[in-house]
Amino acid sequence: MDNAYKEWITLAETDIGVARHLFETYHPKPLEIICYHCQQSAEKAIKSVIVVNGSQGGMPKKHDLSFLLDQIKNMAEVSDELYDCADILTPYGVVVRYPSELFLEERHAQKAIACADKVLEWAKKECESRVQKMEAEEKTQEE
Secondary structure, three states, rough: OOOHHHHHHHHHHHHHHHHHHHHHOOOOHHHHHHHHHHHHHHHHHHHHHHHOOOOOOOOOOOOHHHHHHHHEEHHHHOOOHHHHHHHHHHHHHHHOHHHHHHOOOOHHHHHHHHHHHHHHHHHHHHHHHHHHHHHHHHHHHHO
16 A cells, blocks of 8 residues: 555645644734645645545646545545635635735635645545555455
């Protein structure tokens, strides 16, 4: 079993950790940077699920979270709530690079953190479930 998905999870955890740290300790809060790290966390979490499911055709070089969820919706349980979070977070991966393009308030950063947490927790469960299923299949083949 290839553990590459764990690297993606670790990167996602790091990004959400940075977002939380900035939200809790910086004043004024760098809202654009917080939201960017939330988008990055969710993107890496989704890519962990793509990797654990085999990423046929290679890893998509896309940052649109709904697009990435579409790549695995036939292999993993993807809820409407995850798509809602994807729609909230996706703009933060690009738009924050252009300062005058986005107006953010603290509530936006709070929602971004909540969404990134939701996506990361989902990804961890999906990866663990897939790994357990693959290990069970391998064990059955050995018998």
